[in-house]
Amino acid sequence: MAGKRVLVRCDFNVPIHNGRITDPTRIEATLETIRYILKEGGSPVLCSHLGRPKERSPEFSLKPVAEQLSAALGFKVPLAPDCIGDVTGRMVSALKPGEALLLENLRFHPEEEANDRDFAHELARGKDVYVNDAFGAAHRAHASTAGVAQLFSERAGGFLMMREIEALGFVVNSPPRPAIAILGGAKVSDKIGVIKHLLLKLDTFLIGGAMAYTFLKARGTPVGRSRVEEDKLELARELMEAAQKQGVNFVLPSDHVVAESPDKPETAAVVSEIPANMMGLDIGPRTAEDFIARLSGAKTVIWNGPLGLFENAAFAAGTLKVGEALAGCTGVKSIIGGGDTAAAVGHQPWSHGFTHISTGGGATLEYLEGRELPGLKALDC
Numbered sequence: 001m002a003g004k005r006v007l008v009r010c011d012f013n014v015p016i017h018n019g020r021i022t023d024p025t026r027i028e029a030t031l032e033t034i035r036y037i038l039k040e041g042g043s044p045v046l047c048s049h050l051g052r053p054k055e056r057s058p059e060f061s062l063k064p065v066a067e068q069l070s071a072a073l074g075f076k077v078p079l080a081p082d083c084i085g086d087v088t089g090r091m092v093s094a095l096k097p098g099e100a101l102l103l104e105n106l107r108f109h110p111e112e113e114a115n116d117r118d119f120a121h122e123l124a125r126g127k128d129v130y131v132n133d134a135f136g137a138a139h140r141a142h143a144s145t146a147g148v149a150q151l152f153s154e155r156a157g158g159f160l161m162m163r164e165i166e167a168l169g170f171v172v173n174s175p176p177r178p179a180i181a182i183l184g185g186a187k188v189s190d191k192i193g194v195i196k197h198l199l200l201k202l203d204t205f206l207i208g209g210a211m212a213y214t215f216l217k218a219r220g221t222p223v224g225r226s227r228v229e230e231d232k233l234e235l236a237r238e239l240m241e242a243a244q245k246q247g248v249n250f251v252l253p254s255d256h257v258v259a260e261s262p263d264k265p266e267t268a269a270v271v272s273e274i275p276a277n278m279m280g281l282d283i284g285p286r287t288a289e290d291f292i293a294r295l296s297g298a299k300t301v302i303w304n305g306p307l308g309l310f311e312n313a314a315f316a317a318g319t320l321k322v323g324e325a326l327a328g329c330t331g332v333k334s335i336i337g338g339g340d341t342a343a344a345v346g347h348q349p350w351s352h353g354f355t356h357i358s359t360g361g362g363a364t365l366e367y368l369e370g371r372e373l374p375g376l377k378a379l380d381c
């Protein structure tokens with residue numbers, strides 16, 4: 001790294017409200033890589049996308065990220081006016097060892113998502129080494145994740161990227177048994193690939209969240225007005241049959257927190273059978289206890305998707321109870337999928353008890369589905 005300019009693809013796609021970063025986890029997660037390059041005498045040139053801008057606009061500027069980085073690293077990290085171009089090129093050339101520069105939002109150029117060759121060449125210009133630490137963007141074949149990597153003979157994954165692959169790879173490659181998946185979230189359709197890929201590798205699936213109601217309905221259990229994917233009922237039946245054939249436990253909730261609708265928490269009640277006018281919005285206390293009992297003795301647990309509509313405190317108890325119990329389990333590798341699951345349990349006082357909290361959303365799911373991630377393939381690792 002010494003004396004080299006290192007293009008580092010980061011995932012600084014952080015939530016920003018009124019110009020302030022509300023959750024800096026993704027920035028903090030990549031500091032190890034940045035500090036390493038600095039310590040080795042290199043100059044990190046950091047790049048990332050932020051949001052889905054249709055055109056260049058201040059709302060999608062990485063300025064708050066530059067400020068956060070400067071505070072975390074203890075020196076000023078300037079923000080270049082663009083990710084390519086002459087002015088930015090001159091700022092890159094002027095970098096001295098131990099200095100860092102942040103490039104402006106990659107998605108201000110549509111060529112980024114189009115994996116445009118010329119744009120990738122522009123991004124690579126003036127840099128000697130490429131490091132990809134953006135696990136959260138590794139499932140996209142974009143110019144900064146795929147195209148640009150091929151232009152460097154020296155390329156590598158960053159420490160965050162490696163930690164993610166190690167943790168998720170642990171789950172998909174012969175995990176120590178008993179191995180359990182906790183799956184929840186809004187839709188069965190998002191998790192089909194994960195269930196199919198992990199069915200042969202795990203012993204137990206604990207199903208909660210809205211997706212449980214599609215499985216319950218497929219089993220003939222009344223689900224009232226709960227969210228159901230009618231077009232996935234047949235597939236749900238097939239998945240449950242496949243699980244049974246493999247001798248895999250496929251556990252659905254036996255009680256529920258229901259309400260007339262998500263915005264009427266005052267109507268919330270715990271029931272074993274869902275009345276016709278109610279919808280299931282969280283797993284019930286008996287189900288939470290059942291899930292927790294099944295976790296004891298597990299050696300591997302992968303969790304993707306909240307077990308209820310956790311954004312509303314009235315429907316968060318199931319997710320939090322199971323989360324706290326899992327965080328307290330000893331002798332288990334507990335891996336929390338990113339996105340909503342990390343939002344639900346990643347910032348609780350007990351969350352340090354998990355082995356790994358993924359920073360990926362879609363990338364985590366695709367990795368668990370056994371799919372090849374273009375950002376990884378481009379690194380040849």
Ligand code: AMP
Pocket residue numbers: 184185186187190208209210211227280281282304305306307308309310311339340341
């Ligand atoms: P996903 O992105 O698929 O992991 O889904 C996460 C979303 O599912 C969160 O916004 C949860 O509030 C929502 N969710 C979880 N359980 C339920 C439920 N029983 N009914 C409606 N939404 C739910």
